[in-house]
Amino acid sequence: MAEAGIEYVRLAEFSWGVIEPTLGGLDFSWLDEAVDILADHGLNVVLCTPTATPPKWLVDEHPEILQADPDGTPRHFGSRRHYCFNSPRYREETRRIVSEMAAHYADHPAVVGWQTDNEFGCHGTVRCYCEDCSAAFSEWLAAKYDDVGDLNEQWGTTFWSQQYASFEAVDPPRPTPADHHPSRLLDYYRFATDSVIEYNRIHADLIREHGDWFVTHNFMGDFETLDMHKVSNDLDLVSWDSYPTGFVQDRRAADPSMDELRAGDPDQVGLNHDLCRATNDAPFWVMEQQPGDVNWPPSCPQPGDGAMRLWAHHAVGHGADAVLYFRWRRCLEGQEQYHAGLMKQDGSPDRGYNEAKAAAEELTTVDVDHVDASVALLHDYDNWWAIGVQPHAPEFDYWEHLRCYYRVLRARGVQVDVVHPDAPLDDYEAVVAPGLHLVDTELADHLTQFVEQGGQLLVGARSGVKTPANQLHETLAPGPLADLTGLVVDQHESYPEDVPLAVEVDGDEYAATIWAEWLDPDPQTTVVATHTSGPGAGRPAVTRRNRGDGSVTYCGVWPGSELLDELVAELLSRGGIKHTSRLPDGVRFNERDGLTWVTNFTSRQFELDVPMGAVVSGGQTLGAFDVAVVSTAPHLISISNEAS
Amino acid sequence: MAEAGIEYVRLAEFSWGVIEPTLGGLDFSWLDEAVDILADHGLNVVLCTPTATPPKWLVDEHPEILQADPDGTPRHFGSRRHYCFNSPRYREETRRIVSEMAAHYADHPAVVGWQTDNEFGCHGTVRCYCEDCSAAFSEWLAAKYDDVGDLNEQWGTTFWSQQYASFEAVDPPRPTPADHHPSRLLDYYRFATDSVIEYNRIHADLIREHGDWFVTHNFMGDFETLDMHKVSNDLDLVSWDSYPTGFVQDRRAADPSMDELRAGDPDQVGLNHDLCRATNDAPFWVMEQQPGDVNWPPSCPQPGDGAMRLWAHHAVGHGADAVLYFRWRRCLEGQEQYHAGLMKQDGSPDRGYNEAKAAAEELTTVDVDHVDASVALLHDYDNWWAIGVQPHAPEFDYWEHLRCYYRVLRARGVQVDVVHPDAPLDDYEAVVAPGLHLVDTELADHLTQFVEQGGQLLVGARSGVKTPANQLHETLAPGPLADLTGLVVDQHESYPEDVPLAVEVDGDEYAATIWAEWLDPDPQTTVVATHTSGPGAGRPAVTRRNRGDGSVTYCGVWPGSELLDELVAELLSRGGIKHTSRLPDGVRFNERDGLTWVTNFTSRQFELDVPMGAVVSGGQTLGAFDVAVVSTAPHLISISNEAS
């Protein structure tokens, strides 16, 4: 490992069964040996609490710790993540094992930090429907609402006679003949994420009691059910697990191209990097970087030559301070035998080994601070959940919608922070808010202040429609944002993705899809685009108005990339944000502390036009799945449009 | 409402939670106020029994009232329709709340009628599999069969050792390794619909005890599991809920065209209108007319300009005496926030308001009697269920099959009654019987008499195959109809819909699909069409014979529209039924009491050629989604084939 340039080694996730083979029979000897060997070679260790896999003896003794499906079927032993976050018994067992482990390694100099559990919520396990969760949900509601009358009013339970006489009467949302109440679902989703937060805090608090360590958790990519903004409040360091060629297959609407099967989608990966970085406004880690082919996507082609090196650089360019690979060596047994490691099962180096080593050598020459971004993309799990409960169009996915905006911004070579709407916006020149669905007056004031003080704001469709309780505002959309945006939405409509929609801007036609709103702008508001399709033809589709020292643009459609690029380019120009011409698909720039990473996620070759001597790493010719690090700003770099 | 031309207001469906917030704590004050305000403005009120949504306190007190899925999972509280029709406890609670409500409004002059419950069976709730249903099914069987030996013989339980030793031994059809017995399923489906009938009768009887009101129920469109013919015996008025742009998306095999996404399919809607009208042989109501975009279809485009007006006229042309809209104002809370009303949530008029008002103004000038039809389309839920249990071809849907026949009839400008096979047929010149699957000698005699007395009969494929108990007849299909039709079916076969089938008529080839029978006609029977595809090539596919003063045509394929139009045109001519040339797709004529509604469900424009001064409402030019009312018979109206 040391020879490969590795500095940090993560250990012991899922290890409860060997740490405690029988109740109370603790055995750290094997782990001690491993940690000592690593320490002897100058490697730092990140330990994991082993709670993601309660052993069978514990399940047999206390079957009530198992999660339950909505219909009551237990989530049985035999894989992982089968425990309920709200089980009092499991919380007690968690405290016991975490305390024992933290105490045991309290003085070990090689142990620098801890990962809590592993991939909270993986396999759909944030939301559980067991009796412990039922009781905990009632308590959570009691803590949130003044009384049950307040709950009934906030949710609006008169509809379909859904009134509750007590908090205890509110169950988890189990199978029903028709749709669940959207306010009840939204609160259940909030409760479920809060259950994980509480459970994570048990770990974090106990670990900190025993040492001056950093505490992190390895989040998953494109993951909806767990509020990363909130969980991260209890973490010193945000990290996540990045599997580019899997993600393009199993968590994105569009079918992957051949290049994407080889290297992934830089914007899909980048959006997660930028969320991790911006959440705690600090460098993040990739705790698991894909080391080669893996076991779980539908298909498992070999990554392109260079892809593993590319991903490491790409992460650093986005603000990562460490990239760890999962796993070191292919495992002979169990569910992940088809998961590559840096080493093959016979101990010989696999494809990823040499690439990881090369990346490590190149990156040791680089010393960079935190990434600065001028653009904020607002992101909020409540909006994700609220739109997910009532998408009103099969293809309207909140995260896909955000990625459309992100992709166009990134194609202009700018850095993007993905931040919660409530976050301070003073450091940004431009703010982009797609699908800002749940808005109250406080948030509207926050955004108004940003604009009045000179900020450029781009608001997307479906914004301001609902209260935070998931009721419609009594006023027309965008509700509390109507004054700021200078319009109301007369009508909204949704379409299958294959129905082409169109708008017109200055005589040119642009494509849109899935969603259309007919806008009624104020006299002070300028019409930027007009519908040219459907019964709304001739009605405004995109508007803009100046307000104080800034401006606000409202985009009442799911915009095609051409239309969105027009809006984004104007936004960046108004904000004085330096940007590039549109980059080729799959090529992205990441600026960090004076250096720019030029990453090529395609099999094509490009020539860079940069100042003499500016190339710090790589070369002027950017090969397939190649990277160059350049000591100049993105807007000063030109790239040939597919040389050779 | 009064200003909008509204005359009837439906109130209080789903209102149990506010009528009785706690057990016995009845509160009608809010409803009294509403009814009084409506009365003050001259509006009539239709009240609903609130039983579609038992409140949570009742569910918590008596969880046994919940329905159960086939695997035993309860259908929990949190949406609607979660109660079991056979629950003795729920029937008792129903009697209590209905009596209280009917007694309370017994003397109110503004209350003119009652709707029982709401959309019986919505969300798949006709069929329940709980223990109460198990007991009730056994009782139902005991009442139907002489003894269990009779049941065993009627069903034919020797197959796969399915004999029952007692009625109690017969359970609801729960999950099994392989298919269920088709006779058991058919009886369970009959039992389930009878359970709703009994439950509805509880309401109807109690309401009638308290006043001289009409009793109605709002049925759903294209709905399989509830026998509307039977339920309607207990109703004074049949009504249904019409959502044209949703129905083309979620309950029809063909993908909707863009025009259909804007206005729906006139034949899909019309078939439901004609079923409602003919069921009780009286004008019907549309209790819920789509008022704009709604929340539940996959996609929700805005209806075309004029569509809401068009639908109201179309309903009246088909025999509706009232068209009510659901809903008046968009609701801020709960599951239907995306359901438009005539008013927006802020109280301003929505698109539907002006169209509803226009339709109301136009229709007040019209005073028409009941619709007369010369053609009967036979329809029977038992056949629907029997073919549904054993479709023998993935795409053979009974209702789709009926609609094919209906569509071609309607394209010839004739009125169609959709009636039960047992209904008197004396008033009809022609009877069309597609998929008349279950036939006994009594029904065969009924049809034979119709033909012998001069009727023209068109029988479709798969007719006469089975006994009412869902066993094969011992004789070859069409079993008891073999004598009348003058043929037996030598072979039947089914195909994926994308396999083209063909028959030949007088040297011309016509398309067929999905289903083919090889017919062995008697010498007295004429071959109309011959198969030209498959191993049955050369074998008769369609036959005709004269019988008494009438004729009977047997169509042994699922006919394409060209073939079917040939058969239908001949049928109408033989019956002396005046008809038009083939109308354009999406344009339909409805004759009612001397007036003809010309309805255009397309975005194209047409010119009407009608006698001078005959246009009562609308104009000679029929715009997109437009309607004209003309004081002349359909066959005297010409329409340009897509002017402009």
Add this chain to the structure above:
Amino acid sequence: MAEAGIEYVRLAEFSWGVIEPTLGGLDFSWLDEAVDILADHGLNVVLCTPTATPPKWLVDEHPEILQADPDGTPRHFGSRRHYCFNSPRYREETRRIVSEMAAHYADHPAVVGWQTDNEFGCHGTVRCYCEDCSAAFSEWLAAKYDDVGDLNEQWGTTFWSQQYASFEAVDPPRPTPADHHPSRLLDYYRFATDSVIEYNRIHADLIREHGDWFVTHNFMGDFETLDMHKVSNDLDLVSWDSYPTGFVQDRRAADPSMDELRAGDPDQVGLNHDLCRATNDAPFWVMEQQPGDVNWPPSCPQPGDGAMRLWAHHAVGHGADAVLYFRWRRCLEGQEQYHAGLMKQDGSPDRGYNEAKAAAEELTTVDVDHVDASVALLHDYDNWWAIGVQPHAPEFDYWEHLRCYYRVLRARGVQVDVVHPDAPLDDYEAVVAPGLHLVDTELADHLTQFVEQGGQLLVGARSGVKTPANQLHETLAPGPLADLTGLVVDQHESYPEDVPLAVEVDGDEYAATIWAEWLDPDPQTTVVATHTSGPGAGRPAVTRRNRGDGSVTYCGVWPGSELLDELVAELLSRGGIKHTSRLPDGVRFNERDGLTWVTNFTSRQFELDVPMGAVVSGGQTLGAFDVAVVSTAPHLISISNEAS
């Protein structure tokens, strides 16, 4: 029946309900009468134990005999196969009814043999998850492993803390959040098949106690979950149920052609014939031959004229000694009313009757011994299950993969035995081993010996990857086969089937699909094909080496048929196996004891070029769905490429 040329009649499967209408109330009178009538007409009777359908009185008395789904839902009464193989109670009832029945017919001269139960495992019933199975699984494990520590080591339960403290702690694989452990699943699948074996043995032993009868069981086609090699150890005769036009629709990846909808796929059917024949190395029976259209496939076109005769000949050519049809007469009642018989429901002959009669007449002139094959195709359920648990590519199906190899062999006119890898290989010139996934040194030695003694071996991709316990070997694939094949697999990768892969052989490009391995051959090993697509371009894809007196070819891709034909032709030439040029699709030759069956599963017509007078049955012109029997070897027969 006698007039139709029938010699054997199978009776009484599913008859428990009439044999024993109430507990202990045995009644064989109806069956006695049937058997006696058949005997009187010189027909032989095969009786069935009636256990596939325990009657309702037994289920009501002992509901614990029902199987359970993984989530615990019982598989209820109402179809068939609802009993658990491991239920002590049901085994007792089985012993009782089988003993009674065997004793009753012990002296009847017309009863020549017995079929145990019916289609073990149909409808997914091999694997059950009830409490009886849980206990039996623990016992099975205890018998297999030295102690639970041995189990933990063999499975590799350290991964994800899956250690077990006792055999009792191991449950059936019930629903879990993520994938199950592959070693646990594989053992559960083995256990489940062993449960059927034990259960079948109860029947076989009791039957043999009462008479000198043959014992058979009717297996299903293309059936994964039951190990036919193992079950057949307890049978005197192997039989199976053949439904060619259904199988092309419901158990094959490719969509059926129109010809296949009419007659099926000769290689799909033939592979099952050859598995049945080779399993016990003896002639087999077709216990149920499709008699016309049947009820259960998605679509049910009529078979082509001649298809029923064709299937009978085809079976005999493959080694069948009897072909029985299911069923004799169409049944009026129950689930299979749409299943044709040789007779229609009214007792008149159906299409199959005349064809069955013709085939019987033709085949009575033929007297042939057992089929000899020079090629063995290795087949093993453990490999099927292991790859099924972790296919690593959605389209990598073990059986489809085998069929690709089988199809190309059969297109060269050679006979193929489908045998277990452990079977003696001395009688074969060539052995083909696709997907030989689980390999230990013993098996490697067995194959090495075969090659060294002059055999020609073709090994497919994914071979030698795992231990029999479903762990990876510590050495690189093909593990214990590395020495024999002279290579290791550097990388493997998988692709969606629609991604074209390519390899190059001697300058020509060939297609491959789904799977690719990059091979590292020894110096002694020759590269036959090289990848030309993907990052592995230039790397070896197929290799060959000589070893002892034989040779071994390794094919590291899922080969397209052109590539595979090159490999197979070379294999046959090296083995000195006489073969034909490539036969047209759908035309196949079967050599049996000096006669060759030429079968045409297409609607095209062909001319045969054979020695004067060699045609024993049929003619020189091979019509649509026609057959000819020729007294010469396949490689001496020429066939025109689609005459007429």
